[in-house]
Amino acid sequence: MEKRIKIALLQMSSSKDIEENEKKAVSLIKKATKKGAKIVCTQELFKTEYFPQVERWSYFRYAEKINENSKSIKKYQKLAKELNVVLILSLFEKRADGIYHNTAVVIDADGRYLGKYRKMHIPDDPHFYEKFYFTPGDLGYKVFDTKYGKIGVLICWDQWFPEAARLTAMKGAKIIFYPTAIGWLPSEKEKYGKSQYNAWETIQRSHAVANGIYVASVNRVGFEESPDKDEGIEFWGKSFISNPYGEIIKQASSKREEIVLADVDLSVIDEIRTSWPFFRDRRIDSYKELQKRWLEDE
Amino acid sequence: MEKRIKIALLQMSSSKDIEENEKKAVSLIKKATKKGAKIVCTQELFKTEYFPQVERWSYFRYAEKINENSKSIKKYQKLAKELNVVLILSLFEKRADGIYHNTAVVIDADGRYLGKYRKMHIPDDPHFYEKFYFTPGDLGYKVFDTKYGKIGVLICWDQWFPEAARLTAMKGAKIIFYPTAIGWLPSEKEKYGKSQYNAWETIQRSHAVANGIYVASVNRVGFEESPDKDEGIEFWGKSFISNPYGEIIKQASSKREEIVLADVDLSVIDEIRTSWPFFRDRRIDSYKELQKRWLEDE
16 A cells, blocks of 8 residues: 655755745745645754854854744744644754754644654764754654654764664654755865765665665755855755665755655555565674774774 | 775675585685785685575585684685685584584684684575574674784675674774675566665665775675576676775676775775764764664554
């Protein structure tokens, strides 16, 4: 029995103007649902510029309280209900004074707040100073039982860790969404650009293969200057949806704002997992040391 | 400081004649070392046809005792020393009456027996009835400290499990070798062939990315008829070596017996792992449930 649904990824560029970014996102959500999308996911931190390019205390002002009663969430709950669409929103969360998270919220198609995921793996390298802003997530890996199927959300840097995808799939996710903000530093692009991009695509496609699931990765696009005027980031777009064979079934360009729309058929998952029964054969008795940092004799 | 070494993968077809297969392998080992190879790896079970196509007790006769004193190993120890080459041999091990393993042996360039790895993940699907023959490995994941660097060995079906690659890398392996026997059933090739092949390549390249290591996968080639005369397997060759970005730097054809030879530079691993520091950021506090079979509420 087929279980086809259309999903949509919103590949945007975001400016310094939060109101403008939100307006754009809302307009894209409406456009996507008009084309039949039942689940819509934003890029990472879609409301703001990619502020972790530098470490500045003033940027903590971008954060917001995130719960069922917060004003900014209620607005999207209303929108989800009105459009009968599941929304995945990537937001900057203020949890308490001095505790901030990189968080994704899932709202069901009837407007219900289903909960949040807090980014577990936090990067930190030049122009991606996320460890300054984001406390590592403490909610573990999550699955959200939406009207259209069980989905998981992981965020950007999480995509490099097979452990995160595995645990999310083991909780029942049939699609993992990855709101993302990845791009090239202009000084590195020529030497490393292609390799970096290929590695990014490969590792995410591999999560689809290893777990027999769909993977949907939503990246931002466009160049953002660094507030320090050194370099900046050329976000590479290329948002894509991969089937459980790791094949890209739809992909955005590297240049434009776009809605990536594709049908996914959740009924193929059981067929694929029984022909390649990795979950049957995992040697769970031998994985304990994955909880260690390193195992080499020193 | 560069640390370049040449490695070689022996992509062969194997016949029903064990002596002929061994002769061919020895000749390829000599050829590879003549071209500068310092580590040479055979395909899975290179001495025999791929007998797990059917379940027959008579095939257990192919198995051999594997230890430092076994005659068949001594021969290769002598060869390794003579050629100053590290040898990785994939063999059918008889451990005790009624206990058999799918095992790889590593011999150092001075002829020393460094130990063995026993295939941990055992497949079982039509024409790949390995659970009938092979007791799952009980040695865990292994690294071998050879003259030319630390290497790991995993075998075929292991390649679908990110957990196995991760644990092997965490033990210090800079290259993981995968002796393999994978191919198409003629009845499935048209519909699934390309997807299966792509998934196979993707998942292994992803282990290189996730762990910042080289991956070297050695497949057999050629068609082997099933002893039951139904179908058979078209082994797809395409043995390859991937760099730590998941980029294939050398690959064999799908048709011919070939030696895949490539230089790998072990000195890039630290550079790659510090620019993309996944090992720094693994959330080892959150991976405990990887030891579970499944996590969905039922």
